[in-house]
Amino acid sequence: MRASRLRPREAGGRRAKLTGAMSAAAALCVALLLSWAGPPPAEAAPAPWTVVSLTFDDGRDNQMNAAPVLAANGVPATFFVSSGLIDAPGYFTRAELDELARAGHEIGGHTVDHPNLAALPLDEAKRQLCWDRNTLLTWGYDVRSLAYPFASTTPEVEAAAEECGYSSARSLGELRTRFGCEQCAEAESIPPRNAFYTEAPAQVDSSWTLEDLQDSVTSAESVGGWVQLTFHDLCETGCSELNVTPKLLDDFLRWLTPRAETNGTVVQTVGDTIGGDVRPRGDAPEAAPAPPGVNAIKNAGFEGVDADGVPACWMEGNWGENATDFGTSRAANSGEYAGIVATVRHASGDAKLLPQLDLGTCAPTVLPGTSYSLRAWYSSTAKTQFVTYLRTAEGSWEYWTASPYLHAASGYERAIWMTPPIPPGYTGMSFGLSLFEDGVLRVDDVGMYAAGGTPGSQRMPPGAAPGGIRPGAAVAV
Structure with a gap:
């Protein structure tokens, strides 16, 4: 928990296989329908061979430095934000979030306040997922995509994400880079093998070079598929280790965008890559209040201590x-x-x-x-x-x-x-x-x-x- 927050006011089913023979009458009807259908439609353009998604996690305020770089290169991005941190010091304001959405960027969920979901009771994890998405929907955003904080999840959390109405959820560190996962694949498949555990390279940090960013794309191009690149801080000085500079991002995008013509490599948001409409809201109920006469405080006597020596709860x-x-x-x-x-x-x-x-x-x-x-x-x-x-x-x-x-x-x-x-x-x-x-x-x-x-x-x-x-x-x- 950041100290600043404690400061006083300050249906489809599987496609069925056709079996059996059509009757002659049915075949004749089909032939007549086809004869009346007019000229065949123009051949659809082939799907892009490789998709790159630019994702920005946490809603940190210095990510607004990415907005002019993305605009100059004509590419969209996905911003995964924690709704409970919006308007807090160091994070996006609602006005900034609206500005990004108007510019065509996707707003995705990242839980209410960025906990380790795998370490939470399932009811609490579901509240983190559903309440975050529902708040973002209420604010007017089309929320289809989720990123797990700390890339931490379980099969039960993944099921909860789907129940909350998400269409996909991203992890981290399952694709090959020079930073690790040497036996892993070069790209995620389209569609993903598991939409609620989509594979991505390790998060980008200050040790990444332009060549590293380029290698993540060319490696994906060698097999075809999808690569999601994850950024956090975007600033020049006084930044965290999870930083890249706006110049590095711009240099990368100037190299990347021409590859749509030369290599069939395109930049898309996560939601557009997964596809599908925005799903209805899911919900997770409030925890019940303590009954009259019952102490509402858990571990009131500090007797339970966690692995870090901190009193539980x-x-x-x-x-x-x-x-x-x-x-x-x-x-x-x-x-x-x-x-x-x-x-x-x-x-x-x-x-x-x-x-x-x-x-x-x-x-x-x-x-x-x-x-x-x-x-x-x-x-x-x-x-x-x-x-x-x-x-x-x-x-x-x-x-x-x-x-x-x-x-x-x-x-x-x-x-x-x-x-x-x-x-x-x-x-x-x-x-x-x-x-x-x-x-x-x-x-x-x-x-x-x-x-x-x-x-x-x-x-x-x-x-x-x-x-x-x-x-x-x-x-x-």
């Missing part, structure tokens, strides 16, 4: 200028572990552990108009506060609001805050206690309950505030 949220470490601590309120956040050299921003900003597997589902009681046991060398984020119906996340400050505490104390009612149009919430100055914060036994279904006061320590905390009030007990 939790994420590190950090923005601004500071140095922060996250992890687990054995100085727990209960059980074996607590979450810990340690910040030094704080100049701006904040840091916190919070439920993953996902589409419902970890982030709780909320109901508009409902307030929620947020609870946590904490100890901290600095003051803290609850900060909250809301998920839109499309699956993107926005900063919402924060509680009043809670005082520093040398031993564990319980923090309770009742949120305002959830505004219309939002379906999920994530939150955490944050550090916004140098300090060490431990958090344990986190809770979230819908108003009216909060645990009774008997579950709180002596001297605790009553369960019915008014919206906006925060207490440490």
Whole structure:
């Protein structure tokens, strides 16, 4: 998850074979029909021997540098975008996406917020696929094509992509280049062997030369078929390792486009190569909200830890200028572990552990108009506060609001805050206690309950505030 997102507002069946003999009468009818059909149609032009598709992943804003290069060379491209990142810093704006579509480029799906689909529960993966496509359709784009983030998929994810209405889905790294896959084919077949796992070379990065790009085409031409070239950053300076320069792209296209005449090699979008109409929407249902009186937080006590040592279902949220470490601590309120956040050299921003900003597997589902009681046991060398984020119906996340400050505490104390009612149009919430100055914060036994279904006061320590905390009030007990 990028830190900037955590900053406050800132039917057909198989063709049947004809069997049996036609009756004489039927044969006569056919002959008469043919005799009335007029002159035969002009012979159709042969299909291109080799197709090249230029694909740009992630919707990074510097990919707008490709637009004038593509226009100057008269070729279309496919831009695979994550709808939840549109209008975020470093990504396309809606206006830029509209500009690309008006110029004849294809807009394809890349999930809501670019997760590793193979690592997700299937319901979550399907929400990532369907919600992304449905949002792009609502924005007015003809969405037929998908690219898997990180080229990560499973047969079940591929089936979900088809159920969501896509016509194809691209992987990476299954075609031969000098960078690897030496025993692989030179080109994908047309049509592909598996439309929901179309094979492509490894992604283009800064180590690729003009000759490498040319070789990917000439290798495909030697056997015929389809090659999808995948670009990410397109800039001159201060770029990532997944970068090529606009000049390199232009040099390549000036070499490539004449080959339509000389070699029968054409540039097409992914959707036009696969063909077919835009399919209807698919859908994946919301995760259900927690029942009244049931804690909506998964792994509330930080006892489950993933292979990277991060508490399962939790994420590190950090923005601004500071140095922060996250992890687990054995100085727990209960059980074996607590979450810990340690910040030094704080100049701006904040840091916190919070439920993953996902589409419902970890982030709780909320109901508009409902307030929620947020609870946590904490100890901290600095003051803290609850900060909250809301998920839109499309699956993107926005900063919402924060509680009043809670005082520093040398031993564990319980923090309770009742949120305002959830505004219309939002379906999920994530939150955490944050550090916004140098300090060490431990958090344990986190809770979230819908108003009216909060645990009774008997579950709180002596001297605790009553369960019915008014919206906006925060207490440490």
